[in-house]
Amino acid sequence: MKKTLEENNRREFLKKCGLTTVPFLLPTAGLDAMTLSSDETGSPIGNEIVNFIYDGLNLSPRQYIDKLRDIDLANRIEPDFYGKGGSTQLLEDEFARLTGKEKAMYLPTGTMANQLAIKLLSGKNTKVIVPENSHVFRDEADAAQSVHGKRLVPVGHDQPYFELKDLKSSIDYMKQNEVFRSGLGAVVIENPVRRANGMAVPIETIKEISAYCKKNGIKMHLDGARIHLAMAYTGISLKEYASCFDTVYISLYKYLNTTGGAILCGETAIIDQLAHQIKIFGGTVFQSWTNTSMALHFLEGIELRLKQVVDTAGKLVTELNKIEGLKISALNNGTNIYDLSLASHINSKELSTILYKEHDILLRPSENGLLRLAVNESLLLRDFNEIVHAWRAAIKTFSK
Ligand SMILES: Cc1ncc(COP(=O)(O)O)c(C=O)c1O
Structure with missing residues (x-):
């Protein structure tokens, strides 16, 4: 009835x-x-x-x-307390392991993960190079400019992604045409590219850009909201992708079926600054186990x-x-x-x-x-x- x-x-x-x-x-x-x-x-x-x-x-x-x-019945879900302990800690540890990074942290949104990564990687440098077609450039409400004091420089107009030559010519152009050189802090790559119907950026392109940035002391961030998808189609491991970047963000709700949330992975010196930053921007959540236990469940075997x-x-x-x-x-x-x-x-x-x-x-x-x-x-x-x-x-x- x-x-x-x-x-x-x-x-x-x-x-x-x-x-x-x-x-x-x-x-x-x-x-x-x-x-x-x-x-x-x-x-x-x-x-x-x-x-x-x-x-x-x-x-x-x-x-x-x-x-x-079902998840709880199979294996009791341990709650976190303001992100500490429980399934949130387990998920962070697992992502640190999978990416080969020192540490990982849960954030309430991918937008916040991208923005804080850019901010922390750049330090005092004000310029950040981003793909013109990216979520960071087009879909984050100019947060970098308006909140974090970073100037986003788009590269690869009308292209799904940019190549090393595009990056170099953008850097050269700024050097030649700007008198006050406020440094370039970070370069962002999105992979796969949402605005290009999930097109995957070739690993050779990523590796070339990464090698150049390493050589020139420029930090790199991966918007890997859908990186699991790229992995499935290219056969390239998360560790291999992550090794090209200083920080890696992965969405919890694209392929891990949560209602929201993000993970940011990187070296301890960066990740340890996150908790304070997240609080400043009002993103500290009392408990996140409803997302992190779900993500842990779907992460297994993904x-x-x-x-x-x-x-x-x-x-x-x-x-x-x-x-x-x-x-x-x-x-x-x-x-x-x-x-x-x-x-x-x-x-x-x-x-x-x-x-x-x-x-x-x-x-x-x-x-x-x-x-x-x-x-x-x-x-x-x-x-x-x-x-x-x-x-x-x-x-x-x-x-x-
Ligand atoms: C490529 C990409 N990056 C970042 C985000 C931001 O994620 P969130 O909605 O958790 O802020 C999205 C969301 O759609 C996305 O597609």
Whole structure:
């Protein structure tokens, strides 16, 4: 009885949202902001949802609570106290080990991790070179300039990332054209690049830039919000990526399915300054175990699972491309995001609705004729053939 009531409430809720339009109303670039606001799992017909939209599983509140309970039952969650001890400490130790850095610290957001890393690495130097296409440059509300007294110098206009030659010419330009030389403190690389549909920066490029910066005494920060994704597609370890940088930030909510949070790794001298800085900016949180215990749980085996996602996605693309009216193609240097084009008789909004309502599959309909397919861990939640069948059935409804 209770179940039926809940079921009805959920259906009512979805209906009120306009045929479960919630996921479809959000902008293409705003993948990160999207959440499925369902009271339970958001599933119309009771399957695990396979989403082709988000970075990760996008757990509903109910699923999140259930997962935390399961984690606690399997191995009692130890709470932290203002970030000290408990699962937060365990997570920090684990990330320090995985990155090969001396220390790691939990922060409430990646924005704060990026900004504090830049600030602390730069010291008194005021200039920081950043990719023009990066989150640090475009999506952090000019915090570096307005709060931290750092001038961000963008490099690689219209490029997913910059090369060593671009960096050098930017440095030369500043040297030649600025009389008062307030030093260059740090160089930032984002990998993979969110604004370039998850394109991975080639390791050779990173290593060249890193060697140059080391030689010239310039510190380096990695915005590795989605570094696990790059690892899965390139086979390069976290340690190898991290060895090119002084500090490394990794998001907890992209692939580790938390509701938020970030980890910053680096040498003790930098990480030990963080607690004070976090407090100054109002980011000290009483307890963070709800995020850190979840992240610890999903961290275990993540490399293997994402490798499976890569393999499964490859097979899926092959199978789906056999369906008439649909064409999926990989992006240049791409990772988990594909281009999807549909024959003119297939309306993407209708297709999305059918996939969702009849098959528990989430696809964002096209904006300006552009359709993107993002694969993630949710691909592993259901039988492969069943997913292929669902797409085939959904496309078939458009046959004339
Ligand atoms: C590449 C990148 N860096 C940093 C961030 C900031 O993370 P947060 O939302 O935790 O501030 C994001 C968030 O979307 C991101 O995509």
